[in-house]
Amino acid sequence: MENNIFNIEISLFKVYMYRYLILEDGTVYKGTAYGYEGETHGELVFTTSMSGYLETITDPSYAGQILIFAYPEIANYPLSYESMESDRIQVSGLITRDAHAEMPAGNLGISFDEFMRMNKVPGIDGIDTRHLVEKIRRKGVMKAWIRNTEKMPDDFPDTMSENLVGLVSRKRESFVKSGSKRILFIDVGTKNSLINNLAKIASLHIVPYNYDFDSIKDDYDMIFIPNGPGDPAHESLDELRDFIKRSFGSIPVTGVCLGNQIIALAAGARTEKMKFGHRGVNHAVTNGDKIYITSHNHGYAVSRDSLNGTGLRLAGWDINDGTVEMLEGDELKTFSVQFHPEAHPGPYDGEWFFGKLREMLGD
Numbered sequence: 001m002e003n004n005i006f007n008i009e010i011s012l013f014k015v016y017m018y019r020y021l022i023l024e025d026g027t028v029y030k031g032t033a034y035g036y037e038g039e040t041h042g043e044l045v046f047t048t049s050m051s052g053y054l055e056t057i058t059d060p061s062y063a064g065q066i067l068i069f070a071y072p073e074i075a076n077y078p079l080s081y082e083s084m085e086s087d088r089i090q091v092s093g094l095i096t097r098d099a100h101a102e103m104p105a106g107n108l109g110i111s112f113d114e115f116m117r118m119n120k121v122p123g124i125d126g127i128d129t130r131h132l133v134e135k136i137r138r139k140g141v142m143k144a145w146i147r148n149t150e151k152m153p154d155d156f157p158d159t160m161s162e163n164l165v166g167l168v169s170r171k172r173e174s175f176v177k178s179g180s181k182r183i184l185f186i187d188v189g190t191k192n193s194l195i196n197n198l199a200k201i202a203s204l205h206i207v208p209y210n211y212d213f214d215s216i217k218d219d220y221d222m223i224f225i226p227n228g229p230g231d232p233a234h235e236s237l238d239e240l241r242d243f244i245k246r247s248f249g250s251i252p253v254t255g256v257c258l259g260n261q262i263i264a265l266a267a268g269a270r271t272e273k274m275k276f277g278h279r280g281v282n283h284a285v286t287n288g289d290k291i292y293i294t295s296h297n298h299g300y301a302v303s304r305d306s307l308n309g310t311g312l313r314l315a316g317w318d319i320n321d322g323t324v325e326m327l328e329g330d331e332l333k334t335f336s337v338q339f340h341p342e343a344h345p346g347p348y349d350g351e352w353f354f355g356k357l358r359e360m361l362g363d
């Protein structure tokens, strides 16, 4: 029996709430509600990752985005603090085929459903995610709402025009003591695993994205910019890009994902919005000699034809579509990758990246 007034179905054992995914092209998908009971909106993207659901949804790069898991079985193994890439769920909403929302959790001691509820993130289960992913591959990413009614919303706000980095960057500076070399680590929405990896090769001074860079008097051996959400050309990152531009040539500047894009923009290259981005753990990247299977999560890319005259060299690309995946600048003393060498989730083929940073530190 389905009671349409409250979108509920009362069966013998359970009350099922329904909720709706509404796309800006007018398509509506109906599914079973879990997690937070409120509504949300965002840019609708998909990942093909087949494991690492907790690392994925707590990655701050996903701020402002509703995430579809193409892989059907989600939360079918326990939650654990160690797997979290930040202190909370960062996606705006979750679309799944078969989420085990009642899954008794691991050391978090709560179910996935409760974890989503605590983080104020709504989920919709039982969706034909293959159909949905096929549509996005065909039509490109779209803005969407998760609502408790199938009524069309008045508008579809573009979260990529917001200062998303400002939402996720830490508010205060912090220090990690680890050896004599010192890295200025600029938090634009970093995953915990990037901090952990860099702390193995140097001491870190971790600062917010809008730090007063002119006040810097200390000497550093490197500047590092990690992953983060939103449009790399967003005006909220103007000061940061100017600081990076002033730093070229005098100190090694390195970065991952959003960091790679910020370095490219600071050097005078351009970035562009991809049709549906790369989000998954089996993207093949080559440097012309070797092929690395890498973890990706990006919806923007450095424009390959904008590198001329910037001092940046194309050091690696995606073998399927040629997307810029590695950049190197000899005079600029830069090296950066678009993929995620820290994995979490994904393969460790790109781990040599941290050895390269160690070399650049003269260690």
Ligand SMILES: NC(=O)CC[C@H](N)C(=O)O
Residues within 6 Å of the ligand: 061, 226, 227, 228, 229, 230, 231, 232, 256, 257, 258, 259, 297, 298, 299, 300, 301
């Ligand atoms: N993971 C990231 O750093 C993503 C970078 C940027 N927000 C993009 O979507 O391309």
